[in-house]
Amino acid sequence: MRKTVDDKIYLGLMSGTSLDAIDAVAVTFEPGFRLLATNTLPLNEGLRTQILSLTLPGNNEIDQLGELDKQLGELFAECANQLITDGNIDRSRIMAIGSHGQTIRHRPSARRPFTLQIGDPNVIAENTGITVVADFRRRDMAVGGQGAPLVPAFHQAMFRSPQRDRVILNLGGIANITTLPADAHSLVRGYDTGPANILMDAWIQHCRQHAYDRNGAWAASGKLRPDLLGRMLQHPFFDLPAPKSTGREDFNLAWLQQILAADSYPDADIQATLCELTATSVAKAIESEKLVSPELILCGGGAYNAHLAARLQELLPKCLITDTSHYGLSPTWVEATAFAWLAKQTMGHLPGNLPAVTGAREARVLGGIYPGRMGR
Structure with missing residues (x-):
């Protein structure tokens, strides 16, 4: 038929x-x-x-x-x-x-x-x-x-709006953004910004044998260590221009442990700093796009990390932060x-x-x- x-x-x-x-x-x-x-x-x-x-x-x-x-x-x-x-x-x-x-x-x-x-x-x-x-x-x-990333073409088809600039932030193992300017003549851009859940998951599995940090509660219980964050942000990937993509080859537990060898920190503080690494690298990437008060739409498993979402809102005060469920598709x-x-x-x-x-x-x-x- x-x-x-x-x-x-x-x-x-x-x-x-x-x-x-x-x-x-x-x-x-x-x-x-x-x-x-x-x-x-x-x-x-x-x-x-x-x-x-x-x-x-x-x-x-x-x-x-x-x-x-x-x-x-x-x-x-x-x-x-x-x-x-x-x-x-x-x-x-x-x-x-x-x-x-x-x-x-x-x-x-x-x-x-x-x-x-x-x-x-x-x-x-x-x-x-x-x-x-x-x-x-x-x-x-x-x-x-x-x-990579390949999902921005789908993001464009599904989520672009002529009324407001939007950024789709996928928080899987790796974080990637898709910029969707309201102006139909402006190019859609997208690229990996760095780790999302990959390091936080690896660290909580290593320390507590949990698959992930539910709602970011363990990270929220720790203290940010700016010196440790600074060393993490020295990874050369963060300074690369777009287009760029990354994965476990760049960000993994062995890389983290190499950085940690220089000092001793409480485990929860390391988790808090890893969460800040994700939030900071994402925020810097979005700010570099120079969009006008964009709507930031989250997807991926990290969309359910309440502590990460709060850190993103703090670092991006001009963004309205929501998730894809508001547009008919669960972040999952x-x-x-x-x-x-x-x-x-x-x-x-x-x-x-x-x-x-x-x-x-x-x-x-x-x-x-x-x-x-x-x-x-």
Whole structure:
């Protein structure tokens, strides 16, 4: 049966830098956006440890990569199938699954820049029977881009307003901003600003064996250490001009422990200073964009960190701070939805990158297409 505009459902699969879970959404974009169903599949600690071992150079990497690529492909498919079942989604209406995969290396500044995400899309296509679009970042890199961030194109389509300048702040493992000027003739810009939750999560896991700092309560109990913050801000990434992107290669527990070796601080004070590192680096980036009293819209897991939000408001008093739930999409589901949208772009032979954001020479259709069973 021929699919109509209203029939077109896209799934998005996302596993981010925090390595906590696979998120899945089922959405439609035409004639208007609707979030139909969501699902989360937590990653167990053993699997997280294996993935982390691949984010930095080590032994026997090719065998580990091959096994994890297959295993994650199976888990992405499991998450998608559970979403379809629980959401009572008609598989025949699903046009494609957009799968980000799990990033294990992102080297935009290497002599030959590269990025690598695992979670075999062939396995996802076979186990779901649905066409999969994956490997979005490498085509942008092939045309001179950073391969990241890719979500600003979706932010532009979803959140731009002609009434007011806006900034979308994604607080995942890494923080990135998208500037959305009200003036339609002004370029959308976007780039990574530095760590968001990645260091705070690593530190509380190291000290307290908690996955994350709920509401930023532990950070709020500590005291900011300006001298420690100053040393953290000496990381060369913060002085790089945009376009720029980063990841675990730059900001990780080993980097933090190297900085901490010079002095001794209470654990809670270190957490407070890590929160301030995120807030300060974000605030400096937003101020450099010289927007007029922009609305700052938060998404990602860090949108629920009340202490971080309070620090951002203190550092950015002219910004109205809210989150994407005010515009019909919970902060939790923005990135997965972005990759559903990117799959729609690819299936429609439309570009998915913004050259002003990634530094690519030209816009390109992104990703590879892996047909489902019987080509559906």
